[in-house]
Amino acid sequence: MVVKFHDAPFDDATQVKLEIFRRYLQVWISIFMRLGVKQICIYDFFAGPGYDSEGNPGSPVMIVEEVKKACVHLKQNLIENNIYMVFNDVDKYYYSKLQENISSKTCSKKCCRVEFLNLSFEKALELKLPEIRNNKTANLIILDQFGVKHITPDIVRILADCEKTDILFFISSSFIRRFYSQPEIKKYFNVDENFLHKTSPKTIHRDICGYYKDQLKDIGYNMVPFSIKKGSNVYGVIFGSSHILGLDRFIDLCWNIDPQGGEANYNIDNTISYDENVLPSFEDGKISLFQKQLLEFIQSDKPDNHMLYKYCLLCGIAPRIMCPQLKQLQKEKEITVWDINKNQPARKNSFYLSYDNYRNKQPVVRYYRGETHGHK
Numbered sequence: 001m002v003v004k005f006h007d008a009p010f011d012d013a014t015q016v017k018l019e020i021f022r023r024y025l026q027v028w029i030s031i032f033m034r035l036g037v038k039q040i041c042i043y044d045f046f047a048g049p050g051y052d053s054e055g056n057p058g059s060p061v062m063i064v065e066e067v068k069k070a071c072v073h074l075k076q077n078l079i080e081n082n083i084y085m086v087f088n089d090v091d092k093y094y095y096s097k098l099q100e101n102i103s104s105k106t107c108s109k110k111c112c113r114v115e116f117l118n119l120s121f122e123k124a125l126e127l128k129l130p131e132i133r134n135n136k137t138a139n140l141i142i143l144d145q146f147g148v149k150h151i152t153p154d155i156v157r158i159l160a161d162c163e164k165t166d167i168l169f170f171i172s173s174s175f176i177r178r179f180y181s182q183p184e185i186k187k188y189f190n191v192d193e194n195f196l197h198k199t200s201p202k203t204i205h206r207d208i209c210g211y212y213k214d215q216l217k218d219i220g221y222n223m224v225p226f227s228i229k230k231g232s233n234v235y236g237v238i239f240g241s242s243h244i245l246g247l248d249r250f251i252d253l254c255w256n257i258d259p260q261g262g263e264a265n266y267n268i269d270n271t272i273s274y275d276e277n278v279l280p281s282f283e284d285g286k287i288s289l290f291q292k293q294l295l296e297f298i299q300s301d302k303p304d305n306h307m308l309y310k311y312c313l314l315c316g317i318a319p320r321i322m323c324p325q326l327k328q329l330q331k332e333k334e335i336t337v338w339d340i341n342k343n344q345p346a347r348k349n350s351f352y353l354s355y356d357n358y359r360n361k362q363p364v365v366r367y368y369r370g371e372t373h374g375h376k
């Protein structure tokens with residue numbers, strides 16, 4: 001007898017995935033509620049029944065719980081249907097369980113509306129795409145597929161073209177590594193042996209995210225991976241957003257979950273060493289490797305705080321993580337932080353690397369390698 005996914009307790013890897021979904025939901029909801037966007041929409045296209053066999057909540061229950069928490073703070077005069085949630089599952093039994101489990105938990109105030117669908121993902125997306133494309137709404141799309149085949153680069157491209165739309169999807173990346181040469185996989189992912197030579201079983205999810213980015217490089221879409229290991233397999237979540245604040249919030253939560261490297265629930269880079277004959281050491285950790293890269297960037301580009309903030313995020317580093325490093329580099333006179341307006345060294349330990357600083361039109365400091373003299 002085949003045991004279905006929700007007939008067993010969620011395993012640790014699934015719990016990590018769900019924790020990422022929940023944490024991003026929390027920040028995403030709070031951002032758009034604060035901004036007062038007319039309607040915020042959450043689509044869970046592979047919703048499942050709501051719980052595992054032990055009553056642990058799955059993504060749809062998390063969504064209604066987080067929305068309900070946020071609704072408590074809503075003012076009375078908010079427009080009807082301010083928060084719209086769509087839950088879909090192709091399985092008839094899961095669909096009926098989903099309705100039962102969600103309807104009893106949903107916020108009953110006018111601000112919320114829930115819709116259930118019992119369609120294949122492709123059909124559900126076709127039905128909902130005109131709504132998602134409506135640029136008056138902010139959308140969060142959760143795509144918790146089994147395996148790999150539904151969320152192709154073409155599907156991501158369609159969603160990336162929608163304004164104010166963030167996506168979170170799951171993909172079994174090891175599967176692509178193992179079966180890349182089979183026509184069934186080739187149809188969706190055109191990776192070849194060259195690609196596989198450059199990757200390793202441990203970094204496959206990061207590399208698959210790189211593959212998506214490469215496929216979408218003409219539109220420069222921001223995508224960030226979080227790798228999850230279960231036994232010898234590596235799966236993961238990929239986040240996509242065209243907005244820098246989404247990128248900031250997602251990367252920040254990844255660093256909270258993985259304070260060593262911000263991208264995995266295991267030691268993804270423990271083989272990194274500059275010299276193949278030397279065993280890797282703590283010094284070769286991601287933060288210290290990035291520090292070297294950052295110094296080169298400061299030397300070559302003399303970035304202002306906007307540029308440095310964006311550079312950190314595009315490298316998958318939460319800017320706050322680099323502040324202690326920058327403080328040390330400033331102390332050792334390896335870098336100078338220059339106040340652009342006052343044309344003098346900036347106050348010590350002021351790096352201006354937050355989204356709020358980025359949002360301000362004008363950068364306030366510029367970073368230089370070495371000591372101050374000559375920076376005019």
Ligand SMILES: C[S@@+](CC[C@H](N)C(=O)[O-])C[C@H]1O[C@@H](n2cnc3c(N)ncnc32)[C@H](O)[C@@H]1O
Pocket residue numbers: 005018045046047048049050051057058059060088089090091094119120121122144145146
């Ligand atoms: C990994 S589970 C989702 C788990 C869910 N997000 C949770 O947290 O409990 C994948 C779900 O997708 C559904 N599914 C599988 N193929 C589908 C398809 N083509 N379209 C829509 N749903 C599908 C399955 O019935 C299953 O409930």
